Amino acid sequence: MKVASLKGGGRDGRLVVVRRDLTRCLPVPGIAPTLQAALDNWSTLAPRLAERAAALEASPALPGAIAFDIAQCAAPLPRAFHWVDGSAYVNHVELVRKARGAEMPASFWTDPLVYQGGSDDLLGARDDVPFGDEAWGIDLEAEIAVITDDVAMGTTAAAAAPHIKLLTLVNDWSLRNLIPGELAKGFGFYQSKPATAFAPVAVTPDELGDAWRDCKVHLPLLSRINGADFGRPDAGTDMTFNFAQLIAHVTRTRRLGAGAIVGSGTVSNYDRSRGASCLAEKRTLELLESGKPQTPFLKFGDRVSIEMRSADGQNIFGTLDNQVVRGA
Amino acid sequence: MKVASLKGGGRDGRLVVVRRDLTRCLPVPGIAPTLQAALDNWSTLAPRLAERAAALEASPALPGAIAFDIAQCAAPLPRAFHWVDGSAYVNHVELVRKARGAEMPASFWTDPLVYQGGSDDLLGARDDVPFGDEAWGIDLEAEIAVITDDVAMGTTAAAAAPHIKLLTLVNDWSLRNLIPGELAKGFGFYQSKPATAFAPVAVTPDELGDAWRDCKVHLPLLSRINGADFGRPDAGTDMTFNFAQLIAHVTRTRRLGAGAIVGSGTVSNYDRSRGASCLAEKRTLELLESGKPQTPFLKFGDRVSIEMRSADGQNIFGTLDNQVVRGA
Numbered sequence: 001m002k003v004a005s006l007k008g009g010g011r012d013g014r015l016v017v018v019r020r021d022l023t024r025c026l027p028v029p030g031i032a033p034t035l036q037a038a039l040d041n042w043s044t045l046a047p048r049l050a051e052r053a054a055a056l057e058a059s060p061a062l063p064g065a066i067a068f069d070i071a072q073c074a075a076p077l078p079r080a081f082h083w084v085d086g087s088a089y090v091n092h093v094e095l096v097r098k099a100r101g102a103e104m105p106a107s108f109w110t111d112p113l114v115y116q117g118g119s120d121d122l123l124g125a126r127d128d129v130p131f132g133d134e135a136w137g138i139d140l141e142a143e144i145a146v147i148t149d150d151v152a153m154g155t156t157a158a159a160a161a162p163h164i165k166l167l168t169l170v171n172d173w174s175l176r177n178l179i180p181g182e183l184a185k186g187f188g189f190y191q192s193k194p195a196t197a198f199a200p201v202a203v204t205p206d207e208l209g210d211a212w213r214d215c216k217v218h219l220p221l222l223s224r225i226n227g228a229d230f231g232r233p234d235a236g237t238d239m240t241f242n243f244a245q246l247i248a249h250v251t252r253t254r255r256l257g258a259g260a261i262v263g264s265g266t267v268s269n270y271d272r273s274r275g276a277s278c279l280a281e282k283r284t285l286e287l288l289e290s291g292k293p294q295t296p297f298l299k300f301g302d303r304v305s306i307e308m309r310s311a312d313g314q315n316i317f318g319t320l321d322n323q324v325v326r327g328a
Numbered sequence: 329m330k331v332a333s334l335k336g337g338g339r340d341g342r343l344v345v346v347r348r349d350l351t352r353c354l355p356v357p358g359i360a361p362t363l364q365a366a367l368d369n370w371s372t373l374a375p376r377l378a379e380r381a382a383a384l385e386a387s388p389a390l391p392g393a394i395a396f397d398i399a400q401c402a403a404p405l406p407r408a409f410h411w412v413d414g415s416a417y418v419n420h421v422e423l424v425r426k427a428r429g430a431e432m433p434a435s436f437w438t439d440p441l442v443y444q445g446g447s448d449d450l451l452g453a454r455d456d457v458p459f460g461d462e463a464w465g466i467d468l469e470a471e472i473a474v475i476t477d478d479v480a481m482g483t484t485a486a487a488a489a490p491h492i493k494l495l496t497l498v499n500d501w502s503l504r505n506l507i508p509g510e511l512a513k514g515f516g517f518y519q520s521k522p523a524t525a526f527a528p529v530a531v532t533p534d535e536l537g538d539a540w541r542d543c544k545v546h547l548p549l550l551s552r553i554n555g556a557d558f559g560r561p562d563a564g565t566d567m568t569f570n571f572a573q574l575i576a577h578v579t580r581t582r583r584l585g586a587g588a589i590v591g592s593g594t595v596s597n598y599d600r601s602r603g604a605s606c607l608a609e610k611r612t613l614e615l616l617e618s619g620k621p622q623t624p625f626l627k628f629g630d631r632v633s634i635e636m637r638s639a640d641g642q643n644i645f646g647t648l649d650n651q652v653v654r655g656a
Contacts, residue, residue: 116517119410120587188444
């Protein structure tokens with residue numbers, strides 16, 4: 001099943017089920033007005049949503065169905081109660097540390113790194129993304145995220161998989177030139193991690209077929225900048241911690257409420273021929289190769305698009321395609 | 329006006345207005361079912377809520393009014409979309425750093441320190457607070473927090489004050505023995521900052537009268553552990569950054585959505601005779617005085633209570649009184 005949230009109808013959007021080919025969608029206000037409302041009662045409502053999705057699959061002209069327009073999509077959860085982002089592709093962390101001459105602690109291979117993100121302003125797949133200053137070092141981070149139901153404190157990795165109810169894609173915009181000063185203060189990211197953008201569609205794990213195994217997505221994540229290919233690392237390769245392990249880490253001392261979003265961190269492969277999912281990684285490789293980064297950070301007017309395609313070429317989550325703009 | 333959220337009726341509780349003396353309350357489902365719903369449309373709904381609060385003040389036996397029972401209270405926002413906590417009492421940061429022989433950067437006096445907290449599981453004033461292990465170093469942090477409406481990116485401190493719609497008290501439980509390892513990883517707190525507890529009642533700034541000035545609360549914050557006085561620092565003294573300055577800091581690169589919670593950090597005075605708002609500060613003073621901390625962290629079964637009283641002795645927010653218990 002694929003779901004999305006259309007803009008309008010309130011701050012949390014209007015829940016729709018979406019046809020697999022992303023051409024048509026069906027509002028389902030009689031089942032749940034919003035995706036958060038559906039997640040609050042997922043075990044009861046998901047089968048009813050799936051029945052509507054199957055009906056839409058069978059007959060695109062189903063009464064009530066409308067054309068699916070990504071420009072009308074908010075993030076699947078336009079605001080969420082919890083957004084925690086991992087850094088599960090540890091080779092990326094290792095590389096960035098190497099570039100600044102810092103040893104990465106060996107524990108990073110066994111103890112996941114996560115940060116708590118702001119979740120009151122999650123951007124849609126075609127929303128403009130405002131920044132106050134190009135000098136902040138505007139960067140993309142292409143990632144995968146899962147959305148959970150309620151997860152108890154102390155949930156083990158072995159017990160975590162059934163709590164993964166939906167998957168989607170994320171552009172975790174980062175302000176690279178604000179990061180060193182902020183991390184030096186010791187309390188982690190805040191100003192350097194502004195509002196995050198989301199793919200138009202979230203999907204249940206079964207939509208991925210064999211590509212969803214070991215709680216990883218075994219498909220390339222495609223990024224483009226201003227239409228030019230930027231990266232296509234395989235999200236199933238070099239993922240040191242799978243989503244079940246990330247959930248176990250984040251529930252060690254707390255529970256997660258329904259609708260919690262857990263991100264993978266920047267997808268990155270040791271095979272550098274696959275490109276990167278953020279400019280920071282590309283610039284680090286340039287630094288290591290030539291002594292200095294060549295590729296600039298993003299400028300106002302630049303566009304970043306992110307998508308993932310199945311083995312048969314289907315666009316699974318729809319395409320994020322956001323423009324960087326000057327903030328008010 | 330004072331508001332609270334009674335448990336039941338869904339994950340976000342049932343909004344009530346509360347009498348100033350905390351004896352009676354009035355459900356207001358015809359105005360807004362939840363506090364979040366009220367905050368989503370505050371400029372329209374707050375006057376209607378205030379009218380009901382005034383009616384309850386005038387006649388405690390108003391039809392529909394019921395006894396106000398703090399044990400039935402969830403947090404004012406049982407879950408929120410944004411919870412960011414400052415560290416505005418910089419003397420506390422300076423002291424803790426001194427104890428570990430670390431110089432505090434001078435910029436800490438001009439650039440606020442904040443961390444992003446988890447907001448999907450905010451605890452009520454009488455809820456048990458579960459932890460997996462006493463060895464984690466369970467500590468209280470008594471604080472003040474404000475709740476905002478929508479705040480645009482780039483809001484200045486001069487323009488921030490009108491966005492402060494409500495104030496409340498917070499116990500920002502901290503796991504001291506998990507902090508060093510987590511902060512050493514560089515991404516800030518996550519496991520070391522579990523679910524936060526809130527006072528039963530949130531109040532509009534006018535409820536504080538003259539005690540609310542310069543976007544600070546000029547009253548002592550009272551903490552007790554197992555019934556024994558622990559601290560009574562004045563929240564208006566030694567607050568280096570007021571709430572307007574904290575809001576300006578957090579909106580530098582992002583907007584805040586209605587219902588965002590911004591905390592002060594542990595309230596702390598240079599005048600150590602007033603006690604502390606967390607065990608870490610007390611233990612640090614013991615370390616500096618005698619070479620070693622004397623006061624242990626909290627144990628299962630310990631109770632922590634926090635409240636604030638007006639100059640004439642009125643309990644403004646109701647009392648947090650949470651028991652530390654062994655987690656599942």
